[in-house]
Amino acid sequence: MPHLRHVRIVSQEKLAERTYRLRLICPEIARVILPGQFLMLRLAGTNDPLLGRPFALYDTWGDDSSSPLGVDIVYLVVGSMTSRLCTVPAGSVVEVWGPLGRPLPAFSELEQVVLVAGGIGQTPFVAYTHWLLGSRGYGGQAARPQARRVLLYYGVRTAARLAGLTDFQTAGAQLYLASDDGSVGWHGSILDRLQAEQPAGPLIGCGPEPMLKALARLARQWQRPCWVSLETPMACGIGACFSCVTRIGTAHNWDYRRVCVDGPTFEAALWHDAFSEQGSDAPLGSTGA
Amino acid sequence: MIDLSVQLGRLHLRNPILVASGTAGYGRELADYVDMALLGGFIPKTVTRHPRPGNPPPRTVETACGLLNAIGLDNDGWDYFWQHHWPHLQTLPTAVILNIAGKSEDEFVELAADVARRGVGLAALELNLSCPNVAGGLDFATDAERTRRIVRRCREVCPNLPLIAKLTPNVTDITVIAAAAAEGGADAVSAVNTYLGMAIDWRQRRPRLGNVTGGLSGPAIKPLALRAVWAIARRRIIPVIGVGGIATMDDVMEFLVAGASAVQIGTANFYDPSVACRLIQDLPAAIAQLGTSRVRDVIGTLQTPE
Ligand SMILES: Cc1cc2nc3c(=O)[nH]c(=O)nc-3n(C[C@H](O)[C@H](O)[C@H](O)COP(=O)(O)OP(=O)(O)OC[C@H]3O[C@@H](n4cnc5c(N)ncnc54)[C@H](O)[C@@H]3O)c2cc1C
Ligand SMILES: Cc1cc2nc3c(=O)[nH]c(=O)nc-3n(C[C@H](O)[C@H](O)[C@H](O)COP(=O)(O)O)c2cc1C
Ligand code: FES
Numbered sequence: 001m002p003h004l005r006h007v008r009i010v011s012q013e014k015l016a017e018r019t020y021r022l023r024l025i026c027p028e029i030a031r032v033i034l035p036g037q038f039l040m041l042r043l044a045g046t047n048d049p050l051l052g053r054p055f056a057l058y059d060t061w062g063d064d065s066s067s068p069l070g071v072d073i074v075y076l077v078v079g080s081m082t083s084r085l086c087t088v089p090a091g092s093v094v095e096v097w098g099p100l101g102r103p104l105p106a107f108s109e110l111e112q113v114v115l116v117a118g119g120i121g122q123t124p125f126v127a128y129t130h131w132l133l134g135s136r137g138y139g140g141q142a143a144r145p146q147a148r149r150v151l152l153y154y155g156v157r158t159a160a161r162l163a164g165l166t167d168f169q170t171a172g173a174q175l176y177l178a179s180d181d182g183s184v185g186w187h188g189s190i191l192d193r194l195q196a197e198q199p200a201g202p203l204i205g206c207g208p209e210p211m212l213k214a215l216a217r218l219a220r221q222w223q224r225p226c227w228v229s230l231e232t233p234m235a236c237g238i239g240a241c242f243s244c245v246t247r248i249g250t251a252h253n254w255d256y257r258r259v260c261v262d263g264p265t266f267e268a269a270l271w272h273d274a275f276s277e278q279g280s281d282a283p284l285g286s287t288g289a
Numbered sequence: 290m291i292d293l294s295v296q297l298g299r300l301h302l303r304n305p306i307l308v309a310s311g312t313a314g315y316g317r318e319l320a321d322y323v324d325m326a327l328l329g330g331f332i333p334k335t336v337t338r339h340p341r342p343g344n345p346p347p348r349t350v351e352t353a354c355g356l357l358n359a360i361g362l363d364n365d366g367w368d369y370f371w372q373h374h375w376p377h378l379q380t381l382p383t384a385v386i387l388n389i390a391g392k393s394e395d396e397f398v399e400l401a402a403d404v405a406r407r408g409v410g411l412a413a414l415e416l417n418l419s420c421p422n423v424a425g426g427l428d429f430a431t432d433a434e435r436t437r438r439i440v441r442r443c444r445e446v447c448p449n450l451p452l453i454a455k456l457t458p459n460v461t462d463i464t465v466i467a468a469a470a471a472e473g474g475a476d477a478v479s480a481v482n483t484y485l486g487m488a489i490d491w492r493q494r495r496p497r498l499g500n501v502t503g504g505l506s507g508p509a510i511k512p513l514a515l516r517a518v519w520a521i522a523r524r525r526i527i528p529v530i531g532v533g534g535i536a537t538m539d540d541v542m543e544f545l546v547a548g549a550s551a552v553q554i555g556t557a558n559f560y561d562p563s564v565a566c567r568l569i570q571d572l573p574a575a576i577a578q579l580g581t582s583r584v585r586d587v588i589g590t591l592q593t594p595e
Contacts, residue, residue: 003321003322003562003563004322004561004562004563042560047354047507047508047536048353048354049351050351050354050355050356050507050508050556050560051351051356051559051560052559052560080351095561097322097562232346233346233347233349233350235349235351235356235358235559235560236558236559236560236562238318238319238321238322238562239314239317239318240312240313240314240318240319240558240559240562241311241312241349241358241360241559242311242334242343242348242360242363243346243347243348243349243358243360244346245343245346245348245363246346255342256342256343256346256363261318
């Protein structure tokens with residue numbers, strides 16, 4: 001049952017520029033969480049920042065993957081919560097609730113899956129690679145291969161931001177890198193590289209919204225199955241506040257859906273924001289009030 | 290044994306701690322975190338006549354110890370509510386208080402009349418006269434005369450349910466509005482809804498909320514809400530349900546001493562989803578600290594200098 005827990009930090013490790021891996025002891029969560037799900041994490045003993053922040057499962061840890069001891073999350077220092085989090089020492093306690101949201105899509109007997117990550121959007125893809133290739137089980141289930149190959153297209157601003165490459169390699173992903181400044185991999189955006197190389201297989205993206213919109217449109221053009229994992233700001237993570245909404249296509253038009261409970265991963269073809277500008281059309285049932 | 294029960298007009302509650310409308314969904318969302326069998330009452334998110342998509346995102350932004358929101362009464366409308374949410378709400382082992390908002394006085398009355406027909410088992414009806422986040426303005430409770438009229442007409446068409454008017458703090462003198470609600474026949478008022486506010490990203494020269502302005506809630510507004518509750522309670526105008534920034538046992542006790550007969554937990558549900566039940570479990574010990582065995586003996590016992 002996903003109630004609020006006080007969870008101890010085992011370690012904080014710097015993985016890249018402004019990027020840290022936080023290791024938490026929480027066997028109850030670790031045993032049930034699936035790749036693509038997330039946790040809400042809040043600093044204990046303060047009202048500023050007030051709200052928890054959502055963080056994707058990076059991976060579970062512990063000797064035996066069928067009963068892991070805890071979870072890792074990987075975060076980029078951007079604002080009020082993360083700039084404090086990176087100063088919290090090992091041994092301290094943070095408040096955590098989860099697992100939340102729906103997992104990334106599962107497949108069976110696929111030849112190849114293409115993951116597309118922009119910046120810190122890479123975080124759900126280590127566990128997902130393990131899950132797809134069957135090198136690790138999650139949620140108390142035995143490992144089961146779902147795909148033969150996982151390609152990770154991973155774009156960063158600059159080489160110093162690349163995080164977790166060895167984790168991806170250990171998981172078995174084939175890496176295709178790009179950087180805005182050309183300091184590593186392809187010089188340019190990861191979408192440009194993807195477009196140039198056109199690897200086969202379903203596309204699954206996580207990263208900045210403009211990148212995900214471009215990916216969704218590309219997938220439509222290629223008539224390729226595609227999912228996007230969204231990172232809308234969340235106040236509660238459990239469906240109570242209706243703040244995390246995005247526009248999702250319905251039988252008639254579109255409706256706001258809560259990313260925390262109906263997502264965070266959506267079929268890209270249903271993600272209305274990717275195919276129209278915000279506010280340019282009214283939903284069905286709009287009262288105009 | 291500490292007696293936690295409270296009476297607000299015709300509304301009897303087994304304990305004074307409820308969860309506030311719009312902060313706990315329709316009962317399913319908090320199911321894993323909140324033991325409904327403990328709660329004093331549950332108030333689902335505001336329901337309107339027609340489905341409302343709500344405001345464009347971003348709908349919330351965090352500010353210092355507070356939360357600005359402009360959800361815009363996102364809900365699937367009246368028929369959907371009765372079909373999909375009401376059957377579940379009916380099974381909850383707690384007092385369920387329906388919260389409604391009309392676009393006009395007549396719509397309030399129409400909805401209240403329908404509640405009288407369909408809401409068998411409801412503990413009370415709360416009129417949201419105070420949503421700040423809707424274009425055209427649904428904050429009817431900025432006007433005493435309109436407040437009195439809506440409450441009176443709703444009471445006429447829904448005579449058998451205790452009636453609560455939820456008030457906005459965005460007025461010069463909330464006691465005038467509370468008095469109007471009392472004259473209209475309300476059993477209690479909920480004070481307060483959110484305080485109008487805004488947040489700006491100056492680098493982009495843009496508002497941080499999709500709706501430009503929003504309503505402030507959370508610990509940041511607690512002193513403001515506390516004063517509003519006290520102002521109404523000290524004049525013994527009408528029983529008050531305190532709402533605004535309540536998150537700890539101290540907060541609950543302060544509101545009770547100030548004169549609230551019950552409290553609602555709002556924003557705190559978002560960052561501490563089990564908070565309401567924890568407070569209920571801790572309440573008897575806090576009451577006992579004041580040397581009494583009844584919550585009712587604590588309400589409105591603030592001692593001020595003459
Ligand atoms: C499902 C989900 C999973 C996530 N997983 C991770 C993760 O694994 N690792 C990680 O580092 N972060 C993740 N995030 C984002 C994270 O929750 C926080 O938003 C982020 O860490 C910023 O928090 P902060 O308090 O430091 O910054 P804040 O002070 O809240 O914000 C700083 C600035 O960043 C902007 N900002 C904040 N959040 C977002 C966002 N989601 N998208 C775009 N701009 C934003 C704000 O507008 C503000 O200008 C995830 C978000 C979601 C919804
Ligand atoms: C995200 C959010 C949504 C809300 N939605 C509603 C609503 O639908 N109806 C209502 O009457 N009040 C609504 N409120 C107001 C709360 O019920 C409460 O009156 C207010 O937030 C102050 O209490 P708090 O500081 O404990 O949150 C909402 C508040 C928030 C933060
Ligand atoms: S974050 Fe509160 S409903 Fe999604």
